[in-house]
Amino acid sequence: MASESHDQLHFVLIPLMSPGHLLPMGDMAKVLAQHGLVVTIITTPLNAIRIKPMIDRAIDSGLSLHLVQFRLPLAECGLPEGCENMDAVPARNLFWNFFEAGSRLQHPIEELLETVEPHPSCIISDRHLPWTAEIARKFGIPRYLFDGTSCFTLLSNYNIETSKVLESVSGSEPFLVPGLPDEIEITLVQLPGHMNPASDDFREFYKKMKESEEGACGVVVNSFEDLEPEYVKEYRKVSRVWSIGPVSLSNDTELDKAQRGIKASVDENQCLKWLNSWPESSVVYVCLGSLSRVATLQLVELGLGLEASNQPFIWVVSRNKTEEWESWLLGDGFEDRIRARGLLIYGWAPQILILSHPAVGGFLTHCGWNSTLEGICAGIPMITWPMFAEQFYNEKLIVQVLKIGEKVGASVAVPLGKQERSVVTVRSGELKDAIEKVMVNEQGEERRQRAKRLAMMAKKATEEGGSSYFNIRLLIEDVISYKHP
Numbered sequence: 001m002a003s004e005s006h007d008q009l010h011f012v013l014i015p016l017m018s019p020g021h022l023l024p025m026g027d028m029a030k031v032l033a034q035h036g037l038v039v040t041i042i043t044t045p046l047n048a049i050r051i052k053p054m055i056d057r058a059i060d061s062g063l064s065l066h067l068v069q070f071r072l073p074l075a076e077c078g079l080p081e082g083c084e085n086m087d088a089v090p091a092r093n094l095f096w097n098f099f100e101a102g103s104r105l106q107h108p109i110e111e112l113l114e115t116v117e118p119h120p121s122c123i124i125s126d127r128h129l130p131w132t133a134e135i136a137r138k139f140g141i142p143r144y145l146f147d148g149t150s151c152f153t154l155l156s157n158y159n160i161e162t163s164k165v166l167e168s169v170s171g172s173e174p175f176l177v178p179g180l181p182d183e184i185e186i187t188l189v190q191l192p193g194h195m196n197p198a199s200d201d202f203r204e205f206y207k208k209m210k211e212s213e214e215g216a217c218g219v220v221v222n223s224f225e226d227l228e229p230e231y232v233k234e235y236r237k238v239s240r241v242w243s244i245g246p247v248s249l250s251n252d253t254e255l256d257k258a259q260r261g262i263k264a265s266v267d268e269n270q271c272l273k274w275l276n277s278w279p280e281s282s283v284v285y286v287c288l289g290s291l292s293r294v295a296t297l298q299l300v301e302l303g304l305g306l307e308a309s310n311q312p313f314i315w316v317v318s319r320n321k322t323e324e325w326e327s328w329l330l331g332d333g334f335e336d337r338i339r340a341r342g343l344l345i346y347g348w349a350p351q352i353l354i355l356s357h358p359a360v361g362g363f364l365t366h367c368g369w370n371s372t373l374e375g376i377c378a379g380i381p382m383i384t385w386p387m388f389a390e391q392f393y394n395e396k397l398i399v400q401v402l403k404i405g406e407k408v409g410a411s412v413a414v415p416l417g418k419q420e421r422s423v424v425t426v427r428s429g430e431l432k433d434a435i436e437k438v439m440v441n442e443q444g445e446e447r448r449q450r451a452k453r454l455a456m457m458a459k460k461a462t463e464e465g466g467s468s469y470f471n472i473r474l475l476i477e478d479v480i481s482y483k484h485p
């Protein structure tokens with residue numbers, strides 16, 4: 001990628017320590033460095049491991065990238081050893097401790113920024129790290145927010161929050177999100193945490209987050225303009241915004257794709273060999289993200305739905321084989337029955353590598369924003385099963401606006417840390433039907449063509465002259481012209 005040197009400009013990136021926020025920020029660090037910037041990304045040792053191989057390769061290719069690591073005071077904050085990422089937090093009530101531990105990085109980061117060369121020009125920090133606003137203020141530099149989501153979500157949230165619509169709705173009664181370019185209906189129990197009664201315990205935190213956004217210069221969004229043009233246009237009326245994605249496309253070598261995140265729980269070559277044995281667009285890839293902890297009985301329904309669909313599949317079961325799991329699913333002979341056409345991955349899958357294989361023809365996803373974008377970049381239609389956060393918005397974008405997906409019929413968000421105790425909400429029959437509609441139904445072909453077109457548009461956006469490339473130049477200009485108030 002051509003780049004004009006901005007040696008004097010130094011962007012400091014501070015990600016939230018959760019895979020869905022850390023991985024795109026790692027990618028973003030590389031993309032920004034490709035524009036000739038000095039970029040420092042700050043995290044903790046166990047998180048650094050997840051992005052270091054990619055960063056090291058980028059450094060070897062001549063980019064000015066720095067990965068700085070600080071230790072979290074885990075014991076002091078009542079957290080177990082190794083609990084450096086949201087995917088390792090053992091219980092919902094410990095998320096507070098986790099955010100508290102993160103905020104203790106403020107002083108070490110400030111000490112680093114006092115002496116680092118070149119002097120930092122701006123901070124791009126996750127919206128969930130309100131203490132980073134204070135660092136930007138002290139150093140008199142702009143702070144840009146990163147939220148790991150789309151303009152569709154940002155605009156929906158903004159319009160709901162600034163209208164009185166929630167005053168007159170309750171529970172599972174659908175209401176129209178006001179002021180959107182499309183007619184989007186949602187329910188109270190599907191809304192993201194800060195507006196959802198099931199996440200009342202996080203209200204205070206969200207308030208603090210919101211207050212810290214007052215002085216921010218705008219939002220850097222991992223999306224691209226052609227994906228959601230009307231939503232970018234509308235959101236621009238209320239916030240400064242730079243859509244610079246999809247940043248995951250910067251993983252353009254097999255090694256980058258295979259090594260993204262923690263070490264995969266499956267041998268990549270074995271996985272590719274397995275995929276090579278299936279016809280084009282025949283395999284369903286099933287992954288419910290890095291944080292979802294689905295109840296065993298619900299997993300059983302998923303397993304039975306996959307079995308009934310008769311399609312080959314890769315299923316990322318994001319847990320170890322527990323006794324309960326063994327007795328419910330495996331004891332029933334499931335693994336033997338599906339052995340010929342199902343590959344089960346217990347733990348972490350090389351998702352981007354799998355999605356980019358031509359044999360994959362459908363993605364059963366929890367609609368996390370990264371997974372959504374990764375499915376789009378791979379040009380694959382999706383089977384949507386939203387669970388929490390902004391995932392119900394993402395489902396609406398995929399199914400209703402982009403028309404590249406089919407719902408499994410989930411209707412209520414179950415907050416993080418409450419999922420294991422939840423009841424079965426999606427039945428195997430619903431899963432089977434949704435899979436068949438995407439994989440074998442006649443309308444499936446049109447959907448597939450639409451998905452392919454979007455993938456081409458995504459790639460174009462990130463290339464020189466594309467909208468995301470151009471927006472990075474605009475962001476750089478914004479930093480250069482910043483005047484400390």
Ligand code: UDP
Pocket residue numbers: 018019020021023260261287288289290291292316347348349350351352367368369370371372374
């Ligand atoms: N991911 C992966 N392998 C896995 C699970 C997740 O590579 O086994 C990656 C996935 O590619 C995505 C990120 O982890 O980039 C998950 O982010 P997303 O926003 O989709 O969902 P979250 O995990 O935050 O709910």
